[in-house]
Amino acid sequence: MDDLTREFLDFAREKRADLVGFAPIERFDDVPVEHHPRSIFPECRTVIAIGKRITRGTLRGIEEGTQFDLYGQYGLSWLADRMLAITTITLATWLEDNRWEACPIQDLSPLIPPSGIPVRRDLPPPNVMIDVRAAAGRAGLAEIGYCGEVLTPQYGPRQRFQLILTDAPFEPTPLLSESVCDLCRECMRSCPLGAWVEAGDRTVTIAGKDMTVAAIDFAKCRQCRNGAGPNPHHPAGTPDRLGALCVRTCVAQLDEAGRLQNAFANPFRKRPVWTRG
Ligand code: SF4
Ligand code: SF4
Structure with a gap:
């Protein structure tokens, strides 16, 4: 592993980033300009995917049907907009301390339509939205499971991602070779x-x-x-x-099924599920 990649990963671990992967920009060759990282940062060479887990206990209140707010905080809004955003910008500042430009990207849906008109004829309209979840796959961290959500070998569907676009030449993370989803449905x-x-x-x-x-x-x-x-x-x-x-x-x-690296002493589901039609 080259020095830049190793030093960045050491720093990311120290800052409690749970998942970090590097996608060379060529892995986006099939992406249209409306969603392409280079439409935002033309010199981008690497897309870094950064993930933070949703702790299994964050789902406990919903699983038992007794506490929904803690997921809304530690699994959704605080996780994405505070904890993960702080990790992302912390890693971005490390890059810029090391002379590489670092453009942080929040996970906004690529289905959100443009909100302006092109500023030049050869440019897509603002705002360009990158498919952050697909980018996590291109960075070797994840796949899309049968349920339609991102799965990782570490946490299954329990994480959220953000990106950094950078002109730094990181060593690519190999694509996932094994499937996490076993299509049990x-x-x-x-x-x-x-x-x-x-x-x-x-x-x-x-x-x-x-x-x-x-x-x-x-x-x-x-x-x-x-x-x-x-x-x-x-x-x-x-x-x-x-x-x-x-x-x-x-x-x-x-x-x-014992398919996750983040294993526990006790099973997640302990009682019959509750449902509301
Ligand atoms: S309706 Fe609810 S339980 Fe069914 S697929 Fe959608 S989110 Fe899941
Ligand atoms: S592993 Fe089974 S439950 Fe999970 S996404 Fe795949 S089919 Fe669905």
Whole structure:
């Protein structure tokens, strides 16, 4: 490993970044200009994906049906907008202390439409939104599971990501070779609202890796009272489902199957699930 990559990873670990991966810009060659990192930072050579876990205990209150706010704080708004944002900007300042420009990127949905007109004829309209979750896959950290959410070998669906675009030449992280999702489909079977379109499986390809993803009726997810919530940034974005019954079932499933590196002394799911139709 080269010195720059090793020193950055040491600093990131010290700052409690749970996941760090480096995608060379060539892994974005198939991305349209409306969502391309170089549309924001033309000299970008590396996209760094940075993840912080949602602790399993953060899901406990929703799993038991007795406390929903702590997920909203430690799993969603504080995690993304405070804790992870601080980690991201801390790593960005390390890069700039070392003479490399570092552009921090929040996880905003690529479904959010542009909010302006191009400032020049050869540029896409502002604001360019990068698909941060797909970028985590391009950075070798993650895949899209059948439930439609990002899965990692460490935490399954329990994390959030942000990015740094930089002109620094980091050593690329190899793409994930093994699948985290075993296509058990328990996530979608658990849905009490019938949001799973069973015959509609589709293939999503990121950086050459094909993944089978369920067809989901997000209009139903927007009405879901089983731990889901609206997209925190824009109604055009997909709903937040990381605390929802479907995704908590994935947590339980991967935990029970022993497929996660972040293992526990006791199982996640200990009682029959509650549901609201
Ligand atoms: S519950 Fe099974 S099918 Fe669904 S995302 Fe998790 S591992 Fe994949
Ligand atoms: S968020 Fe709710 S409605 Fe949507 S798939 Fe999950 S459990 Fe079903």
